Amino acid sequence: MLYLPFKIALRYIRGRSGNLFSVNTRLSFAGVFSGTSLLVVVLAIFNGFQDQFKKSLFQFDPHLIIQNESGDRKIKDWKNFVNKAVDKLEDKAAVVEGMIQSPAILRRYNLIDYVFLRAQEFQTDMAGNYILPDHFPEIVNPSKLNYIANEDVCLVGKEMAILFDLRVGDKIELVVPRGQFSLKVGVPPSMRTYKIAGFFKTGYYEHDSRLVILPIERAQNLFNLSSDTVQQIVVRLNDLKDLSWSRDKLYEIFKMPYTIRTIEDEHRNFFAALKLEKTIQITIVFLFIIAAMVGIVVATYNVVRSKRKDIGILKSLGLSNGSILTIFTINGFLTGIFATIFGIMFGIFLSHNLESILLFIEDIINTIGEWYALNYKPGIGFWQKVRLIPKNVYYFDHLPIYYDIEFLRAVGFVSVLLSGIASFIPAWAASRMKPIEIIRGADS
Amino acid sequence: MSIVFEAKDIVKTYKNDELEVDVLKGINLNITKGDFVSIRGSSGVGKSTFLNILGALDKATSGTVKIDGVLLDNYYKNDSIHLYRREKIGFVFQSHYLMPDFTVLENVMMPLLILKENKKIAEEKAKEALKDVGLENRIAHFPSQISGGESQRAAAARAIVHTPPIILADEPTGNLDNKNSERFIEIFSKLQEQRNLTILVVTHDLNLADMANKKYKMDDGLLYDF
Ligand SMILES: Nc1ncnc2c1ncn2[C@@H]1O[C@H](COP(=O)(O)OP(=O)(O)OP(=O)(O)O)[C@@H](O)[C@H]1O
Ligand SMILES: [Mg+2]
Numbered sequence: 001m002l003y004l005p006f007k008i009a010l011r012y013i014r015g016r017s018g019n020l021f022s023v024n025t026r027l028s029f030a031g032v033f034s035g036t037s038l039l040v041v042v043l044a045i046f047n048g049f050q051d052q053f054k055k056s057l058f059q060f061d062p063h064l065i066i067q068n069e070s071g072d073r074k075i076k077d078w079k080n081f082v083n084k085a086v087d088k089l090e091d092k093a094a095v096v097e098g099m100i101q102s103p104a105i106l107r108r109y110n111l112i113d114y115v116f117l118r119a120q121e122f123q124t125d126m127a128g129n130y131i132l133p134d135h136f137p138e139i140v141n142p143s144k145l146n147y148i149a150n151e152d153v154c155l156v157g158k159e160m161a162i163l164f165d166l167r168v169g170d171k172i173e174l175v176v177p178r179g180q181f182s183l184k185v186g187v188p189p190s191m192r193t194y195k196i197a198g199f200f201k202t203g204y205y206e207h208d209s210r211l212v213i214l215p216i217e218r219a220q221n222l223f224n225l226s227s228d229t230v231q232q233i234v235v236r237l238n239d240l241k242d243l244s245w246s247r248d249k250l251y252e253i254f255k256m257p258y259t260i261r262t263i264e265d266e267h268r269n270f271f272a273a274l275k276l277e278k279t280i281q282i283t284i285v286f287l288f289i290i291a292a293m294v295g296i297v298v299a300t301y302n303v304v305r306s307k308r309k310d311i312g313i314l315k316s317l318g319l320s321n322g323s324i325l326t327i328f329t330i331n332g333f334l335t336g337i338f339a340t341i342f343g344i345m346f347g348i349f350l351s352h353n354l355e356s357i358l359l360f361i362e363d364i365i366n367t368i369g370e371w372y373a374l375n376y377k378p379g380i381g382f383w384q385k386v387r388l389i390p391k392n393v394y395y396f397d398h399l400p401i402y403y404d405i406e407f408l409r410a411v412g413f414v415s416v417l418l419s420g421i422a423s424f425i426p427a428w429a430a431s432r433m434k435p436i437e438i439i440r441g442a443d444s
Numbered sequence: 445m446s447i448v449f450e451a452k453d454i455v456k457t458y459k460n461d462e463l464e465v466d467v468l469k470g471i472n473l474n475i476t477k478g479d480f481v482s483i484r485g486s487s488g489v490g491k492s493t494f495l496n497i498l499g500a501l502d503k504a505t506s507g508t509v510k511i512d513g514v515l516l517d518n519y520y521k522n523d524s525i526h527l528y529r530r531e532k533i534g535f536v537f538q539s540h541y542l543m544p545d546f547t548v549l550e551n552v553m554m555p556l557l558i559l560k561e562n563k564k565i566a567e568e569k570a571k572e573a574l575k576d577v578g579l580e581n582r583i584a585h586f587p588s589q590i591s592g593g594e595s596q597r598a599a600a601a602r603a604i605v606h607t608p609p610i611i612l613a614d615e616p617t618g619n620l621d622n623k624n625s626e627r628f629i630e631i632f633s634k635l636q637e638q639r640n641l642t643i644l645v646v647t648h649d650l651n652l653a654d655m656a657n658k659k660y661k662m663d664d665g666l667l668y669d670f
Pocket of ligand 2: 493
């Protein structure tokens with residue numbers, strides 16, 4: 001047998017038989033439900049952006065870049081420097097290597113555009129093939145690419161493949177400045193043809209559309225550098241926490257005219273944005289908490305108000321204040337629990353399908369727009385397509401979604417807890433009502 | 445004859461801002477088991493006030509109420525006034541006050557469930573009470589699906605179902621037309637006889653008042669035999 005207050009509360013949630021739920025239940029359910037699901041979506045996107053950003057930058061871009069700012073701006077005898085740096089950084093460094101980074105011109109038939117060239121160390125296997133390094137971006141084509149032939153090869157971003165209509169095995173010509181600028185001839189160009197071994201995807205649009213990666217020896221040829229010369233020495237750390245410590249250590253090796261830049265210096269705006277997002281995220285959660293609380297308080301007050309007469313009757317029949325308190329606390333609490341559970345579930349569903357939903361909305365807008373332009377704007381007659389996820393504005397080629405399970409659990413826990421607290425307040429007021437006032441009030 | 449109910453020197457003074465109104469000026473009333481007591485009086489004289497004090501819905505300014513030999517004040521002191529309400533009193537109000545989300549049967553079961561009665565027994569007792577008021581065919585209906593007269597009879601069934609020592613009825617026919625009033629009075633007095641109920645009814649209705657074996661009139665805050 002169910003405890004009586006519980007039974008009464010369930011009846012109030014259910015409403016009169018025939019209705020699935022009472023109007024009040026539906027309202028408070030809708031409030032908490034949409035609150036939690038929106039919260040889940042917003043946080044999934046926020047976290048998704050951050051996660052994606054970290055993945056595409058931190059796992060791929062060097063964390064520290066050492067450059068020579070004097071003379072020909074090259075670093076000679078770089079392997080020696082690398083060994084020194086490895087010693088200095090102890091176990092903090094994951095990779096220390098030489099690198100050549102330079103803007104370049106890509107030419108394919110009569111198509112010319114600028115790209116960004118990055119040459120890094122590739123180990124070779126027994127057969128002399130290049131092995132793809134750790135922390136290399138995901139290869140999307142060809143799949144299961146582990147090594148590439150030891151020749152003039154390069155790997156390019158998957159967006160670039162689309163931009164330039166490239167296929168695996170195609171040849172591209174890279175043009176870079178060679179030597180130093182002189183007034184007579186300007187900068188003499190150097191060019192070389194490379195075979196595309198595959199397409200990678202960092203998820204970072206700038207990289208995926210502009211970056212060309214090649215083994216360092218192959219770039220040394222192009223730049224006319226000897227094999228002991230690179231342009232930068234770069235460091236990847238195991239943990240970004242050690243960034244400033246590592247920089248200070250490296251300063252002991254690399255004195256003037258060497259400079260050391262960190263990934264934070266490189267992406268100062270992004271880091272600021274990241275911090276801002278965290279702040280916004282906390283603010284949103286905070287606002288949600290307040291809104292959910294107010295929502296449940298209001299909804300439960302509504303229930304209490306609409307059940308005023310019942311409270312009078314139940315009290316005159318001798319139901320205790322505690323039982324009245326229980327009835328209305330359970331009322332908001334149960335609604336809150338279910339709304340939270342379903343809200344989180346729907347939020348997850350929604351964020352998983354957000355991209356297709358946005359594309360669907362985009363489709364509808366564009367269909368209507370085209371129809372409108374065709375019929376009512378005869379002078380123009382065409383429709384500028386709306387893009388809700390413009391690739392070149394967002395840094396990523398898709399809407400990244402990421403859930404922090406711990407965080408979701410916390411959201412659920414807090415939401416349920418708040419439902420309890422928020423429904424307790426009006427329930428308390430209900431338990432304090434004087435039956436005489438209710439009975440007199442309704443009689444007149 | 446045992447006295448089940450004893451009201452002594454009940455005074456009720458309402459204070460509104462500066463204005464003090466003495467509504468009850470020292471009412472004494474003894475009720476023995478099986479009594480059917482009626483109180484008449486002009487509107488605003490304080491009949492409902494008196495009844496609400498006896499039913500522990502309102503507090504007297506002074507005076508004592510004793511029921512089954514226990515002082516009402518003791519319940520107030522022990523913070524257990526709800527026990528007094530659930531164990532000692534059956535209330536019938538002028539308008540029926542059934543709970544709209546519950547069926548007629550569930551409404552009538554409510555006092556028993558509040559007394560933590562077993563659900564099966566509660567259902568049996570409630571069905572019997574509903575049969576006694578002629579509503580055996582309406583048990584599954586919701587209050588909005590039955591007439592005013594039927595509602596008031598259901599309310600009477602709810603007041604008696606847990607056989608409290610006293611039943612307090614405030615103008616139970618006040619909202620009913622003649623035919624329904626007659627029907628209610630007929631059933632009510634039959635119940636009283638069958639179950640040997642102790643009833644205190646407050647009413648304008650002469651027919652109802654005349655059914656009582658002890659009749660009083662309230663005037664200027666005091667009770668007079670009538
Ligand atoms: N809360 C209150 N504050 C001040 N005066 C009140 C209050 N409640 C009742 N009264 C006054 O007490 C008097 C008695 O009221 P009560 O309701 O007991 O009359 P009644 O005899 O039941 O009248 P009726 O026959 O119309 O139901 C009335 O004059 C009323 O205005
Ligand atoms: Mg009255």
